[in-house]
Amino acid sequence: MTKTETPGTLLAEMRNAAPLVQCITNYVAMNVAANVLLATGASPAMVHAEEEAGEFAGFAGALTVNIGTLSPAWVAGMKAAIGGAVAARRPWVLDPVAHFATAFRRKATADLLALGPTIVRGNASEIIALAGGVSSAKGVDSRDPVEEAEEAARRLAGTQRCIVAVTGVTDFVTDGRRAARIEGGSPLMPKVTALGCSLTCLVGAYAAIRPDDPFDATVAALAHFAVAGEQAGKEAQGSGSFSVRFLDLLAEVGGAVLDNRARVVRL
Numbered sequence: 529m530t531k532t533e534t535p536g537t538l539l540a541e542m543r544n545a546a547p548l549v550q551c552i553t554n555y556v557a558m559n560v561a562a563n564v565l566l567a568t569g570a571s572p573a574m575v576h577a578e579e580e581a582g583e584f585a586g587f588a589g590a591l592t593v594n595i596g597t598l599s600p601a602w603v604a605g606m607k608a609a610i611g612g613a614v615a616a617r618r619p620w621v622l623d624p625v626a627h628f629a630t631a632f633r634r635k636a637t638a639d640l641l642a643l644g645p646t647i648v649r650g651n652a653s654e655i656i657a658l659a660g661g662v663s664s665a666k667g668v669d670s671r672d673p674v675e676e677a678e679e680a681a682r683r684l685a686g687t688q689r690c691i692v693a694v695t696g697v698t699d700f701v702t703d704g705r706r707a708a709r710i711e712g713g714s715p716l717m718p719k720v721t722a723l724g725c726s727l728t729c730l731v732g733a734y735a736a737i738r739p740d741d742p743f744d745a746t747v748a749a750l751a752h753f754a755v756a757g758e759q760a761g762k763e764a765q766g767s768g769s770f771s772v773r774f775l776d777l778l779a780e781v782g783g784a785v786l787d788n789r790a791r792v793v794r795l
């Protein structure tokens with residue numbers, strides 16, 4: 529049986545390792561996600577050109593791929609990066625932002641999924657649709673509760689042989705066998721753009737320290753967001769002050785505080 533590792537232990541180890549994370553993310557998220565990784569202790573690099581993305585992935589600790597603002601050149605860069613990550617046996621995370629919205633996105637997402645992501649992180653609408661169901665969303669924001677995506681997540685994890693993380697009011701993580709729910713966060717989080725995209729990059733940072741079995745690492749990344757987000761929500765006056773306080777708290781939260789405050793239910 530695999531030993532369960534606590535979020536706090538993994539946070540301390542991740543911070544100590546300061547993993548280099550190659551983030552291919554969208555124009556909206558690039559700056560936000562880089563600041564989130566720096567605050568948590570990881571080292572972000574936004575590298576997406578086809579000419580260099582595969583080479584970079586060969587020495588980065590992990591790769592994250594997000595389709596938020598897609599174009600054909602970006603898809604080529606993503607595929608090159610994934611080739612480099614797979615060859616170097618590094619974990620890679622897929623964030624299928626609004627993949628159901630257009631034929632271009634659907635095709636790109638199907639191609640990327642076929643390359644075998646280590647982890648898929650999306651909101652409930654995205655995960656429902658990725659598993660073949662009908663979601664209520666049209667764009668990047670979720671219109672479905674996480675509870676309705678749990679079965680889809682288990683199915684997707686089983687068929688793709690990967691970890692699936694669904695986020696929302698209460699997050700859900702499964703590898704098709706193990707599963708966990710993570711409570712916390714704040715209703716202000718979906719009111720700040722690119723936090724889901726940034727979380728995907730943070731999942732990459734945690735996965736970099738457990739490349740062969742990143743289930744607990746994925747739970748730890750979500751717990752880190754949940755604990756910092758909950759506290760920031762208590763202190764904020766609105767989404768502007770939330771953003772600032774959230775970044776500070778991602779840095780302030782240490783291993784002991786994370787283990788104290790994280791509400792993780794293993795199923």
Ligand SMILES: Nc1ncnc2c1ncn2[C@@H]1O[C@H](COP(=O)(O)OP(=O)(O)O)[C@@H](O)[C@H]1O
Nearest residue numbers: 651695696697712713714715717718723724753
């Ligand atoms: N209503 C909510 N209450 C608490 N936390 C939330 C809520 N909605 C989203 N979150 C948190 O916000 C972060 C981003 O998740 P989500 O909004 O689902 O992603 P996306 O931005 O991709 O749609 C996650 O940490 C999630 O737990």
Ligand SMILES: Cc1ncsc1CCOP(=O)(O)O
Nearest residue numbers: 554556596668722723724725
């Ligand atoms: C608004 C927007 N449009 C295309 S990508 C993007 C950001 C989505 O960020 P998130 O999925 O984290 O809410």
Ligand SMILES: [Mg+2]
Nearest residue numbers: 625651724725
């Ligand atoms: Mg998203």
